[in-house]
Amino acid sequence: MTTSSKNVLILRALIALCKRDIKLPSDLYDLGYTQVVMDKTIRLEDDRSVMPDLIISSRKENHCVVWESKSGRSIDNDQAKRLASIKARAFPDQLMLNVKIEDGFAFDIAYACDGKECQNIRWDLDRVAQELASVGAFPLVGFYDESGIKTHSGRFNKENINRVLGDGINIDLREVPTEYLRFDKDSPRSEIAPYVMTNIVAYATRQEPRFSAEQIAKDSYGSSWDYIASNTTKNQVAQKIDNILLDARQNELDGYLTKPGRGGIRSPKWNLSYLNRRGTAFPSRRLKKLQKQCIEFVNRLKNEEAGIYARQLRFPFFLEEE
């Protein structure tokens, strides 16, 4: 698994635990952590700003947790210092969260890390704490493939969440839903491709077979697309999807996917052949064949990525950095 996949997985797991899911532990949901905010820039008092990865909030506990997800072995020092500058009023005033500031409200800045990297992250936080003491108090929660989620070090400001994460939440991370956070700009292509493939089949079914990479990026990413703060990030995602389409067209989807138009990611240059002259519905035999070829395409991407990752592991100099 790449560092980006792990980062996304950590965030998905945190969100999933805030939902009523009969297939996952309900500890955080039961404590009332049901409000989830993503991709929101918080303005700080000194006119700077910070965008945490995720914020969860419980009205019942009158508590919020600002999460920074880390799959690598180091932290961004400046980000840590900015996170430490968040003030309580930001939660109701900027994030519109349903908490009562005057009634025993508390919040935490917490780091959510790949279980293998917890100690490295702790050392980094402690180093930054020499400049800004409050950073040293950030709780650190480890995500372990086999055993689930558990506090590595530090304490939360509310006892219930402290107990739940201190005892550990037993969760098989493979069963964590992908839907809450489908991918990010750094996700491997094999994790983006299934969304791209299903969206082009959906377009063709609706008799809208011509599309741009940007449109498919928006539909694949999901409804939080409009909240991605930077246009650069949006362009990066769309460009990656354009490359996925190019690869598919040259290989497994040759004959299905065509590129009659020219132009950049905003130009509707892509086309999925109808496979049916009447253009009303796919004949089932062709659909099955398309299904097989899409699966082969995604599997090839996975194998290629696995090869790259294995080579990186043999040559530690090329380990992915966040």
Next chain:
Amino acid sequence: MGNLMKPDLQKTRLDMVYHLQERMRSGYERYLDEQKLEWEGGLLKTYLVEADIVDKTSDSHNQILKYLQTQAESFNYSPEELDEENFFALVAGSRLGRQVKFDIYYVDASDYRFWVVYTVGHSSRTDKFMDKLVTNSTKLDNAWFPMQFLSKLVEKGFFNGLGGRFNNDPFTKEEDDQLKISLKLWGNLAKDVFDAFQNSERLRRMFSLSSVRLKRYFKGSDESITDDVNFFGKVTSMGQSFDSHLDLVNKFYKDEYKHKIVQIIERELAIGVDDKSDVAILKGEPMFVRFGNIIPNIELFIRSLFSGTAPFRLWGLQQIIKSDFARIYAVDLHLGRTLTFEVFPDTIRIFLPLGTCGNTIARFFTLFQHHYDSSAELLGGKYDHIF
């Protein structure tokens, strides 16, 4: 349809009501005289159709009319604009020997998403017409009533008949493993039969209600009206009161069914970021189809379910994560929309993206009951029983 003379159309809803009321009355008298289930031009059939056509509410009439016009040639009907807003007629001709018989379908789209289509044509023609119109459109769908919805419906009157069916054809090719039942019965012992089926461990899982017959008496009178409510959104009325029929349809379709589809599934449970806020608050909850008929082989099961063929018409790319868990990135080929399924041996977890029609869930769940486990339950968020 050439230059053949078309039948007179009722131009307003009120005129349509008088007309249909009259047809119901004469039809009912013949029904009592001849005890024939149906004859030419007999009983009132109401088809409940969910439509995803209007994207600008203020222009709903024109958008619906335009849609009906674009489909006219493919489905061989003539669309007529009537005198009231969101009220149309489709006139469809079919050849009966040397004659051409016209059926009129009044489309009341006063609720532009939840249409009610009335006709008194013979069901051998009208069922085919409506099925073609809806099945071949990515903009229209039937209303789908799961087992629990139909069985609760009978509390609104006397349970006076039922239809049931089950077949596991989509999941097994081996003739020895195929399980099938199809039946229809009438009479005031219907509830006893239904209860007996529910008490049988085997039939509870392999017998799904396909229709219920509901008899209701008018207050202070011994006159009654009987309605057959079918699982795919067709209601056949046997009685003399259009008002009473309309009252029933409004209650269970425009109030209860619409509430479940729009308020619960689309607004509360669909997953996504609420676009009304400038803060990206992630809304929604997963939905779960929970069942007792454990899936023995997940790989085979999803290969059947997501092949893109009828009845489910779901196409998908599967990831078998482990022997007891798989994820499917799917497309609902009926509407051309994507959604994600995650399959465990006893549960299917479904994520409906915000903006996708909630009817997809009702259709999947209803068909799942008809083909895999009729005792399956649908839950999500704070709702232990969505239906």
